[in-house]
Amino acid sequence: LNAIRITARHVFRVLESQNVRYWLEGGSLLGAARNGDIIPWDYDVDIGVYLEDVKKSQHLLSALAEPFLDDDSFLWERAPEGDFFRVQYSTTNHLHVDIFPFQSKNGIMTKNTWMETHRQDMEFPETYLQPLVKIPFVGVQASAPNHWRQFLELKFGPGVIENPKYPDLSDVR
Numbered sequence: 001l002n003a004i005r006i007t008a009r010h011v012f013r014v015l016e017s018q019n020v021r022y023w024l025e026g027g028s029l030l031g032a033a034r035n036g037d038i039i040p041w042d043y044d045v046d047i048g049v050y051l052e053d054v055k056k057s058q059h060l061l062s063a064l065a066e067p068f069l070d071d072d073s074f075l076w077e078r079a080p081e082g083d084f085f086r087v088q089y090s091t092t093n094h095l096h097v098d099i100f101p102f103q104s105k106n107g108i109m110t111k112n113t114w115m116e117t118h119r120q121d122m123e124f125p126e127t128y129l130q131p132l133v134k135i136p137f138v139g140v141q142a143s144a145p146n147h148w149r150q151f152l153e154l155k156f157g158p159g160v161i162e163n164p165k166y167p168d169l170s171d172v173r
Helices: 002-017 026-035 051-056 058-065 148-156
Strands: 022-024 044-050 075-078 085-088 096-105 108-110 132-137 140-145
Touching: 002 022, 002 044, 002 085, 002 096, 002 140, 022 026, 022 132, 026 044, 026 132, 026 140, 026 148, 044 051, 051 058, 051 096, 058 075, 140 148
Parallel strands: 022 140, 044 096
Antiparallel strands: 022 044, 075 085, 085 096, 096 108, 132 140
């Protein structure tokens, strides 16, 4: 998990330095709400960004054209599974941060790529992002939706923070 933490802190620094509005999404926000860290069985960090802010980031614009290594050897690229970005720890360590561009349509945040196997991957009111707030995550203050508890319950259901559902490992051999 340490490589994911390092990658997440790097991505947050880069996006903040380029004035790109980002927020924790999905299980990453859930981990932040529960204990300020990545959920132990997770393999990535998920964040949202405003689609209109992508043009502010040379890193994201460069990744649109082709994968590239930044000055700190993190690999920025378009994700092969859809219309979003991925930042990998290195060319050999593929633990990563996924960056999902969202746009507002009549006050509802939507995007082009949806993960059908992720129940929490849904549209939501833009009011959760105005303003963004900071929440402890991976040793830094990361951007998050305001009223993040309500946001998480919208996406995952009531009591999701206090009543975790652990993965079923009974079939793991």
